[in-house]
Amino acid sequence: MKYISTRGHAANEQFCDILLGGLAPDGGLYLPEVYPQVSATELAAWRHLSYPELAFAILSKYCTDILPEELNPLVSSTYASQAFINARAGQWIEDITPLTYLGQEKGVPLSLLSLSNGPTLAFKDMAMQLLGNLFEFILKQRGQTLNILGATSGDTGSAAEYAMRGKHGVKVFMLSPKGKMSAFQTAQMFSLMDDNIFNIAVEGVFDDCQDIVKAVSNDHAFKAAHNIGTVNSINWARVVAQVVYYFKGFFAATKNNDEKVSFAVPSGNFGNVCAGHIARQMGLPIDKLVVATNENNVLDEFFKTGVYRVRTAKDTHHTSSPSMDISKASNFERFIFDLMGRDASKTAALFKQVETQGFFDISGTPEFALIEEKYGFVSGSSTHKQRVQAIREVHREYKQIIDPHTADGVYVAFKYLEKGVPMVVLETAQAAKFEETILEALNVPAPRPDAYVGIEKHPQRSVTMAANVDLIKAFVHERV
């Protein structure tokens, strides 16, 4: 399998190279040159696979430069490991992503696909645990080291740091927006004292952090001299690992492969729902992909109007679903590339316009007309009040405590219920990570795994820096 850039000016690469490289050298994002198709026979055979077996079946279509006998143990040691043991009840969750059936909403089966059973209690662990093992394997094979520069709005950071702790030859430099993550998320990252982990609190918003990561990656000389890699969903490996649970969720929500399922996906950087788009392109019978945003509704606005208008830091809201406080969704470019018929020059022109004018407008074009019909995308957004209401409702009706991001998904999912199509909401984090909002909604804290009781009181270590590319580069340079 070869990988191409959405901007069309980078050499085609193999999986292991783009895993280490992250952003393409022309500033684009990598995608496979074709999406492998899953035949009806294959889909029938996959229905009964365990999570590690399914992950291997899917990943072996993409990681073609890793021998199957090497990939299989990496995948099974990731998804059959102790990493997924602690999350809820202190037991290993064999399904890894269990589906919880909530009930019938307006005659439609409604379920939660629980993705937060990994070590940091958010869906990012699903891909990040695999990335940690893949990095270690490839770096050892090549005798190289890697310095990861990442951006987080709360969950990618801790998932990456927990996955890379103690990994030989890997250092992590993680940028987060100062004071904008929940107390739990902050403590989870900043209480790590490992020598290979550096937490940098940036005076700005998540988009400033992501811009810095992209600017450093686009400085090819610096990137090469400092072995810079990335763990954000800029990195294709993150997205492809997330494709697996759409298949698992589909099988769990249906009895046979003639049925269809809709997925509601709490969205910010568009990585999670982009994985759903890839699964659909591979032939998974997905009806709708429901993009749910919070008050930072850039994506909702696009899917409703065809105008993609990014916001400045000043216009980015600090909300109670803070991990989705994103106004420049980096993976969106992958979808636009597909929507534009994989025309890299059109894609590059649109994102050039975003850089220079802050928006593009494809309303009235034949491509925009295809979005729902051909690609199944619909969208909605929620406010703080609506999220709190959704948390209360799910607790009252179904006895489940959901986190505010999942609540965004539930709220928007209700608008797209369709007879005969089960609706699966992706549960993207455990409620314990957002105690303040849970207390506001339910007056009781969400249960926490033992390992996290009192984490906010642990000593913390981080440095604060201005949102300045040169300062961050100097910081990295001094430590690698």
Ligand SMILES: Cc1ncc(COP(=O)(O)O)c(C=O)c1O
């Ligand atoms: C808990 C949670 N929900 C939803 C999202 C949004 O996912 P994505 O950025 O892949 O759209 C994030 C962050 O990415 C998150 O941490």
Ligand SMILES: N[C@@H](CCOP(=O)(O)O)C(=O)O
């Ligand atoms: N919501 C994320 C932001 C980064 O997204 P990513 O999927 O591109 O890593 C976070 O919690 O950090």
